[in-house]
Amino acid sequence: xxxxxxxxxxxxxxxxxxxxxxxxxxxxxxxxxxxxxxxxxxxxxxxxxxxxxxxxxxxxxxxxxxxxxxxxxxxxxxxxxxxxxxxxxxxxxxxxxxxxxxxxxxxxxxxxxxxxxxxxxxxxxxxxxxxxxxxxxxxxxxxxxxxxxxxxxxxxxxxxxxxxxxxxxxxxxxxxxxxxxxxxxxxxxxxxxxxxxxxxxxxxxxxxxxxxxxxxxxxxxxxxxxxxxxxxxxxxxxxxxxxxxxxxxxxxxxxxxxxxxxxxxxxxxx
Numbered sequence: 001x002x003x004x005x006x007x008x009x010x011x012x013x014x015x016x017x018x019x020x021x022x023x024x025x026x027x028x029x030x031x032x033x034x035x036x037x038x039x040x041x042x043x044x045x046x047x048x049x050x051x052x053x054x055x056x057x058x059x060x061x062x063x064x065x066x067x068x069x070x071x072x073x074x075x076x077x078x079x080x081x082x083x084x085x086x087x088x089x090x091x092x093x094x095x096x097x098x099x100x101x102x103x104x105x106x107x108x109x110x111x112x113x114x115x116x117x118x119x120x121x122x123x124x125x126x127x128x129x130x131x132x133x134x135x136x137x138x139x140x141x142x143x144x145x146x147x148x149x150x151x152x153x154x155x156x157x158x159x160x161x162x163x164x165x166x167x168x169x170x171x172x173x174x175x176x177x178x179x180x181x182x183x184x185x186x187x188x189x190x191x192x193x194x195x196x197x198x199x200x201x202x203x204x205x206x207x208x209x210x211x212x213x214x215x216x217x218x219x220x221x222x223x224x225x226x227x228x229x230x231x232x233x234x235x236x237x238x239x240x241x242x243x244x245x246x247x248x249x250x251x252x253x254x255x256x257x258x259x260x261x262x263x264x265x266x267x268x269x270x
Contacts, residue, residue: 053225053248054258056267058085060241066148066266073149076156082234085243086112086200087151089232092263093198093249096256098144106196107141110155113201114162121168134174134181136162139195148262202234209238244270 058066058081066084070076087110094108116132117124124132138158140146146154169177208221220238226248233246245267249257258269 050251051225051227051229051248052251052254053246054254055270056089056245056247056263057237057270058243058245058267059237060239062266063242070149070152073147074153076153079152079156081243082200082202082204083152083155084148085234085245086110086202086232087148087155088262088266089245089247090198090200091146091148091151092260093230093232093247093253093257094196095144096249096253096260097196099256100250100252104196106194107139109137109139109195109197110151111135111137111197111199112155112159113199114159114166116166116174119163119166119169120174121170133201134162134166134178135185135199137184196230198230198232199228200232200234204234204236204243206236209236209240 063081063084066088067079067081070079070084090108090110098104113133113135116134117128120132136158138154140151140154166174166177209217211218221235223233223235223246226233226246229248229250231248235244235246236242237244247254247257257263
């Protein structure tokens with residue numbers, strides 16, 4: 001899934017011009033790898049030709065119900081929108097896959113992408129161009145017997161451990177960690193780990209709805225259908241309160257997922 005951002009200083013219309021100053025010198029902070037034996041691999045995500053992407057909307061009232069349920073069952077204070085929605089989608093996507101193929105023995109691993117800009121030392125400001133991310137993974141060998149609230153708890157625990165490990169990491173050390181992460185993701189994608197991967201990346205709180213190229217702010221932000229199965233993308237609703245989940249699944253699995261009573265109880269297909 002690609003997010004293309006266009007910046008054109010000439011498209012300011014009749015509005016007062018403001019300086020656009022994206023920083024394109026991030027390589028001075030995190031130098032590129034110079035070892036010619038190191039090659040970039042882009043096949044890190046499971047590709048599926050008959051992948052179907054649908055948008056599920058979880059409004060603020062349903063999110064409040066999910067949060068209250070998680071807090072009541074686990075004691076977690078202030079579970080986030082991303083945590084409760086990602087856990088719900090991951091859990092029931094895996095359940096749908098088990099319905100389609102009841103003989104599958106692959107346990108799931110839930111992988112969450114993390115924005116590293118505020119964690120590295122020195123931290124990058126928001127106007128640096130490019131992606132800077134890493135991830136944490138939560139293997140779930142007994143996912144079928146795991147409640148939604150317990151899954152939120154496991155995700156929260158893994159996130160805290162990740163932040164404790166990487167907060168204040170130097171740019172050089174972070175680069176080495178990325179190489180390790182790529183190797184691990186390749187192992188999972190190649191099937192060597194015998195894990196069924198579910199990935200989540202969140203665009204919530206990103207200022208897409210504040211973008212103005214001269215003809216006003218957008219009424220709606222959308223994403224193209226993903227060719228990568230099980231790659232969940234979360235985005236704010238236009239009102240900033242609810243969450244939109246773009247869910248790409250294999251066709252038969254999507255048929256089961258979109259009929260799941262728990263998904264329909266808290267979300268709606270748009």
